[in-house]
Amino acid sequence: MPLKLIVLAKQVPDTHNVTADAMKADGTVNRGALPAIFNPEDLNALEMALEIKDQTDATVTVMTMGPPRAANILREAMYMGADAGILITDRHFAGADTLATSYTLALGIKKVGDVSLILCGRQAIDGDTAQIGPQVAEKLGINQLTYVEEFVNVEKKSITLKRTLGQVSETVKTALPLLITVTSSANHPRTFGAKRLMKYKKARTAIEAEQEVRRSSTTGEYGMEILLDEIEQKKKSLKSKGLFFETWSADDVGADHEQIGLPGSPTKVKKVQSVVFAASELKKIEPNPEGIREMFIELIEDRTFG
Amino acid sequence: MAKQPENVLVFIEMEHGKVAEVSLELVCQARELADTLHVNVDTIVLSGMNVDICSQTIISYGCDTVYTVCDGRLEFYETLPYARIVSDFVRESKPQIVLFGATAIGRDIAPRVASDLRTGLTADCTDLKIGDHEDKKQKKVFKNILYQIRPAFGGNIIATIITPEHKPQMATVREGVIKLSAQEKKRKGTIKPFGNINWDAIPFINTVLERTIHEKKVNLKGASIVVAGGGGVASKEDFDLIKQLAATLGGVVGASRAAVDNGYIGKEHQVGQTGTTIRPKLYIACGISGAIQHRAGMDQSGKIIAINNDPEAPIFNVAHYGIVGDLHKVIPMMIKAYKGKS
Known part of the structure; x- marks a missing residue:
């Protein structure tokens, strides 16, 4: 049996490149104006999974939880070399904190079944919490290794990895199944393969497939049955070509609705303040709060901060 | 039933036999919170060797009771044994707040413990405060809860996070954001072993083939x-x-x-x-x-x-x-x- 690998990936707003267009007049960030990207360290996790695949006969499935447009990162993963993608999406997931998210992802991983290794980026750039990895591992009741920098080798039931935790660097051999979080220093993610891009740009989630059929269908409202049949045909055809992304809802993964989304999230956001730093030649700043505030506003506007 | 003490707990991180600076900072922060709440500060130290001297240092910064777990196998941090012991300790001692340093180790263990306890965790806090929260929907006021303040969204916003309905309230706190208060060398506190551990059930499953310990890296060049x-x-x-x-x-x-x-x-x-x-x-x-x-x-x-x-x-x-x-x-x-x- 080939090793089954799952990479957990997240589509995130590109917070590291907050452009002037994305700043509102009041100094806050307009999230909608930021491009949605593949979370950078999740790409390092995917690269490590693909390295393992290159050396063994492992299969790599990328799983993401998010809105329907997160399908874009599944396609990108396919261009790089992943074997399959799964989208977990449901409006009931809205407002999920890391506990509710890890509960949901763990259910998705259980649904896949027999997974030997789960890889994720150390953290996502929109939240920077680094909590999903350890919490998914805990929910699955398996061991975790965070801050992994190098894959050494893998055997049937064990794996050897290098990691640095603070001031201690270790080469660790440990049992599978295991969850690891991968840092940006681990590797350089590969670029898209041209042939893979041509093929997998046609890959679709169930939601996308359905939308496309509805858009092109001429059957109208009297042909509901015909329409549903067309959708099924479309999905079947995508599946046969390996171009279908499994698309799971909360019920598909068997989620307890009390443990997902807002109800399943112990943490609440009480208040959000924009960092209004108060704004070259040498500019004299008065040593008082007003002066400093103005200087900070300028530094935000010219993108020195953020 | 006697009311639980609901203390403030700090997880102490050890670095080469010494208490990590961030842990002492957290003890100072915990002292402030505990004084506001009129409760005690507890700490838990896991170590490979005797920690009596370190415990005295921890007390001198404001801790009331240091709980210690000393065992040769705990010399170096390993997730599963550490997380299991800390989770069990929290279940038994029932603190209302648990703080960890936002270090590599803190960020490895804290989410694991929070998930195990099914409670919330806020990462990388830069400030902590005690305050009330009014939930208008539920028409309920939560008194004296922990405001967990952190930068979010790539540092573009500052968010105040709360965990109103779950205990303990957990947070990791960045190194260096809390100023160490003056050490009170003669401060009295208690040092107690936490003995309620079923060692047979503690999973040590990593084999370390090689280990190097390096000086704290300062990444000046990579800093923006x-x-x-x-x-x-x-x-x-x-x-x-x-x-x-x-x-x-x-x-x-x-x-x-x-x-x-x-x-x-x-x-x-x-x-x-x-x-x-x-x-x-x-x-x-x-x-x-x-x-x-x-x-x-x-x-x-x-x-x-x-x-x-x-x-x-x-x-x-x-x-x-x-x-x-x-x-x-x-x-x-x-x-x-x-x-x-x-």
């Missing part, structure tokens, strides 16, 4: 923000201000040769010809006069803010923003302004 202090900083204690500003801005601490020579901070932080040459997006020079050797190491920075009480200091020749004033007053203003509380 560097906050540096110089001879104008009055004392080693006051150098904490530099560290606090760096931590608040998500930057790295730099220093001039004068600061290093005065023993304020290690040489690995030195910026300049004999130290590291850097070009961060933002360089903040605090009490640095700006000798040529220093300027050569930082004049390519994207933006330079200089704070100095001497208006003739050469650092102003390379700065974009000049603040003539006392850094001991200006830096707290900057921290306050950044946290958006001005």
Whole structure:
């Protein structure tokens, strides 16, 4: 049996490149104006999974939880070399904190079944919490290794990895199944393969497939049955070509609705303040709060901060 | 049934047989919170060896009871045994707040423990406060809960997170954002072994084939923000201000040769010809006069803010923003302004 690998990936707003267009007049960030990207360290996790695949006969499935447009990162993963993608999406997931998210992802991983290794980026750039990895591992009741920098080798039931935790660097051999979080220093993610891009740009989630059929269908409202049949045909055809992304809802993964989304999230956001730093030649700043505030506003506007 | 004490608990991190600085900072923060709540500060230390001396240090910063777990197998951090012991301890001692340093180890263990206890966790807090929360929907007021304040969204916003309906309330806190309070060497506290551990059930499953321990890395070159202090900083204690500003801005601490020579901070932080040459997006020079050797190491920075009480200091020749004033007053203003509380 080939090793089954799952990479957990997240589509995130590109917070590291907050452009002037994305700043509102009041100094806050307009999230909608930021491009949605593949979370950078999740790409390092995917690269490590693909390295393992290159050396063994492992299969790599990328799983993401998010809105329907997160399908874009599944396609990108396919261009790089992943074997399959799964989208977990449901409006009931809205407002999920890391506990509710890890509960949901763990259910998705259980649904896949027999997974030997789960890889994720150390953290996502929109939240920077680094909590999903350890919490998914805990929910699955398996061991975790965070801050992994190098894959050494893998055997049937064990794996050897290098990691640095603070001031201690270790080469660790440990049992599978295991969850690891991968840092940006681990590797350089590969670029898209041209042939893979041509093929997998046609890959679709169930939601996308359905939308496309509805858009092109001429059957109208009297042909509901015909329409549903067309959708099924479309999905079947995508599946046969390996171009279908499994698309799971909360019920598909068997989620307890009390443990997902807002109800399943112990943490609440009480208040959000924009960092209004108060704004070259040498500019004299008065040593008082007003002066400093103005200087900070300028530094935000010219993108020195953020 | 007797009311639970609901103390504030700090997870103590050990570094080569010494208490990590961030853990002592957390004890000081926990003391403040506990005083507001009229409860005690507990700490738990897991270690490979006897920790009586370290425990006394922990007490001197404001801890009431140090719970210790000493076993040779705990010399180096391993997730599963550490998380299991801490989770079991929390279940038994029922604190209302649990704090961890936002270090690599803190960020490895805290989410695991929070998930096990099915409670919330806020990462990388830069400030903690006690306050009330009114839930208008439920028409309920939660008294004296923990405000967990952290930068979010790539540092573009500051969020206040709460965990109103779950206990304990858990947070990891960034290194250097809390100023160490004065040590009270004669402070009395209790040191107790936490003995309720079923060692057979503790999974030690990692085999470490090789281990190297290195000095704390200072990544000056990779930093996009560097906050540096110089001879104008009055004392080693006051150098904490530099560290606090760096931590608040998500930057790295730099220093001039004068600061290093005065023993304020290690040489690995030195910026300049004999130290590291850097070009961060933002360089903040605090009490640095700006000798040529220093300027050569930082004049390519994207933006330079200089704070100095001497208006003739050469650092102003390379700065974009000049603040003539006392850094001991200006830096707290900057921290306050950044946290958006001005």
